[in-house]
Amino acid sequence: MLAGRDRCLFKLNTAIAACERCPRLVQYIQQVAHTRRRAYLHWEYWGKPVPNFGTAEAKILVVGLAPAAHGGNRTGRLFTGDESGNWLFRALYEVGLANQPESLHRDDGMELHHTLMTAVCHCAPPANKPTREELQNCQHWMKATLRCAQEWKVAVTLGRVAFEWTLRALRETGVEHSVKPSQFAHGAEFALPHGRWMLCSYHPSQQNTFTGKLTREMLRAVFERAVQLAR
Numbered sequence: 001m002l003a004g005r006d007r008c009l010f011k012l013n014t015a016i017a018a019c020e021r022c023p024r025l026v027q028y029i030q031q032v033a034h035t036r037r038r039a040y041l042h043w044e045y046w047g048k049p050v051p052n053f054g055t056a057e058a059k060i061l062v063v064g065l066a067p068a069a070h071g072g073n074r075t076g077r078l079f080t081g082d083e084s085g086n087w088l089f090r091a092l093y094e095v096g097l098a099n100q101p102e103s104l105h106r107d108d109g110m111e112l113h114h115t116l117m118t119a120v121c122h123c124a125p126p127a128n129k130p131t132r133e134e135l136q137n138c139q140h141w142m143k144a145t146l147r148c149a150q151e152w153k154v155a156v157t158l159g160r161v162a163f164e165w166t167l168r169a170l171r172e173t174g175v176e177h178s179v180k181p182s183q184f185a186h187g188a189e190f191a192l193p194h195g196r197w198m199l200c201s202y203h204p205s206q207q208n209t210f211t212g213k214l215t216r217e218m219l220r221a222v223f224e225r226a227v228q229l230a231r
Helices: 004-017 023-035 083-094 132-148 160-172 216-230
Strands: 060-064 115-119 154-158 189-192 196-201
Touching: 004 132, 060 160, 060 216, 083 216, 115 132, 132 160, 154 160, 154 216, 160 196, 196 216
Parallel strands: 060 115, 060 154, 154 196
Antiparallel strands: 189 196
């Protein structure tokens, strides 16, 4: 029997997975799940909006942009099954926020410690670019996540889009702040009311990691700071 916030998160995740607010995204993720990629022909793709992952008692929120078409849309877990996730989960593991350095599929034993992973768009978008209307639709789930995980102390936003739409969701859930989207910068940190913090990181996309714009040390440093502030 689930209690309290665990029940809240379970109900929320169930509702997210059933969401059909954005017809373009629903059509795309189902199409990808049907056609698949040659390397994953043996997989039964998730092909639905990807729910949050972690604990409702989280002190740290990790906010991404959206699942990857052949990553989270395939595995059913955010940042699982793609190179971005390989970087992210390794960083979480190295600072003690995950029990293992790799996340390969939903039943691989991965557990997050004091952490909840979410996204500003829960469906894989074509070309990794959700429209503003689709991001606005998904704000419903972002705000519900913030209300459910009431004990969070630090939000780590991965990329400028996640930063911008998390700022919007915070204000719409009563967290007043003066932070502007234009203030995004890797390693930037912003104090919020009630002892909370927002940290920024470049997204661990291949565009950033292959070019050296984001290194493993840079990513780990952001989460080391998140752990420090969460205490």
